[in-house]
Amino acid sequence: MSIARKIALMVLLSMLTSAVVFGTALVGLGRVSASVDNITGKTMPAVLAASDVRAMYLTMNSTAFERATTKDPAKGAELVKQLEGLSKSIIKQINLYDSNTSDPAEKQVLDDVKMSIAQYMSKMTQVSNLVEASEAEMAIDIMQTQVGPLHQKLSGIFDKLMKFKTAEAEAASESSAQAYRATVSVTIVVALIGLALIGLLGLVVGRSIARPLLAMQQAIARTAEELDFRNSIPVNSRDEVGRTLEAYNALLTKLRNSFAEIQQATGRMQVVTSEAEASAHQIADNSNTQSAASSGMAAAIEELTVSISVVAHQAEEASQHTQVSRDNAARGAEVILATVNGIQTISGTVREAAERIDALRNDSDSISSVANIIREIADQTNLLALNAAIEAARAGEQGRG
Incomplete structure (x- = not known):
């Protein structure tokens, strides 16, 4: 393989390593982005919805106790409208919440919320009627004996719902963190493997170039010092350096042949000189x-x-x-x-x-x-x-x- 191809292979390997690292980073960032989108698009709105539902319920509960203790008909009617509005808002948020979840256990909790809210509103209607009939004591008794347990039940359901969403948010956050850690780990591993391959290939290419050049340098220095043209350099590659060594060995062969011819010509000249000397005598x-x-x-x-x-x-x-x-x-x-x-x-x-x-x-x-x-x-x-x-x-x- 020629030096140009070796260098091209190194460049190609470097580009491939960079592409793999870049692709791995993109995939990891995609997973992180998906986790973040899930958190911001589903988990956080669900958590906020659960929090809003709980806040509206607490407002509805305080309004219900106020309705039970209010004797003014006008204010009582206004409080009843507020209770109905809060009830509708809670049901609406519960339905929206239900459309964004697929967990059966969570859906069961939402169903319990809707049933409990319906029971709660039924009891509050009864309380409101008793208050309008001037049966305040009986209304207070219903609030304490019947609405109170419903309030405790709904509070527990809302706490369970918040735990679901908190766990879901934590799971999404952990998934995002895992995606980030996996991306970093895979990127580092791929980068290290690519660097190791590039370094190994660079070492091999460097040795394949440096060793023949060093041998040629030593051979030329030895030839220049000893004037011995018999030492050829072994050729172990077919790249530019190998062809250079072949040309150098061919040059040594031509020099040896030329020196042999010169030596033969010198011998013939000595014979001719001897004959000329004899002729002169x-x-x-x-x-x-x-x-x-x-x-x-x-x-x-x-x-x-x-x-x-x-x-x-x-x-x-x-x-x-x-x-x-x-x-x-x-x-x-x-x-x-x-x-x-x-x-x-x-x-x-x-x-x-x-x-x-x-x-x-x-x-x-x-x-x-x-x-x-x-x-x-x-x-x-x-x-x-x-x-x-x-x-x-x-x-x-x-x-x-």
């Missing part, structure tokens, strides 16, 4: 030999020059003799002419030798052959000079004869 030896040959050739040329001078002198002398004895020395003239031709041939040969001497400066290998040619020319010249001298002597003798 051989050339030096040949130069010494050629120098000696050149010295011999110079001596031969000098000897040839002397021989040519002698031959020329003798030819001149022979020519003078042939002028005196032209008719008697025809053979000698022919010999002399042949000698002259030989001398010309020798002159051409000498010229050729001179040209070869010039060429000898550029071609040291031909010096020995040129020296041999010169020796042959010198020998031939000496032979011709000897023949010319003999023929000249013969011609002289014939001329004198």
Whole structure:
């Protein structure tokens, strides 16, 4: 896996963790909000309704005792209207309360409240009639013996109803608190798990990047210090670092091959240098030999020059003799002419030798052959000079004869 994909995976995991934490928080907040809505929308109105019903009942009870003790008909009629209004309000609140509850026990309590209120109002009608009939003592007696127990019963029922609503409010509050605690706990757990996964993945990714880079750094430092290109770095990943290590190992391989070729070329150069040195020694030896040959050739040329001078002198002398004895020395003239031709041939040969001497400066290998040619020319010249001298002597003798 490439480094880019590893980093993308870390980012994706971070985003997923954040999303899970956010979602968990939203779910928890939803539960808390539902609990709060239940408290504010149902529980608290029910508690307030129960409290209002109880307050209206207490007002109705005090109004009932006032009606029992009031002898003024007008005020009595007004108190009766108040009692009827309070009774209707209580029944209305009880019905509203009943529509917002589903607990059978609580509904039973509400039914008891409605029945007790009906009995209470029936007794208060009886009391009101007795008061209007000027039977105040009997009305007071009914209030004490019959309405009083109903009042105690209704007070107990209202206390029970308040306990129901108080318990319901406490349960809703506890549910909200539990939802909050659960939200916090789950959020913390999910966040910790996400952080642990991100940290673990970051550690793995960091090691997968740092270890090969450290190995490459150490290998490069060791190569730079020891100049040893044989140490390749093992490649354990296919990411960018792994490809970099493969390229570095390929570079080391090319360097090793190049150094091997350089070493082979150096060996070949040493062989060539040795051969060149041997050739130089051989050339030096040949130069010494050629120098000696050149010295011999110079001596031969000098000897040839002397021989040519002698031959020329003798030819001149022979020519003078042939002028005196032209008719008697025809053979000698022919010999002399042949000698002259030989001398010309020798002159051409000498010229050729001179040209070869010039060429000898550029071609040291031909010096020995040129020296041999010169020796042959010198020998031939000496032979011709000897023949010319003999023929000249013969011609002289014939001329004198």
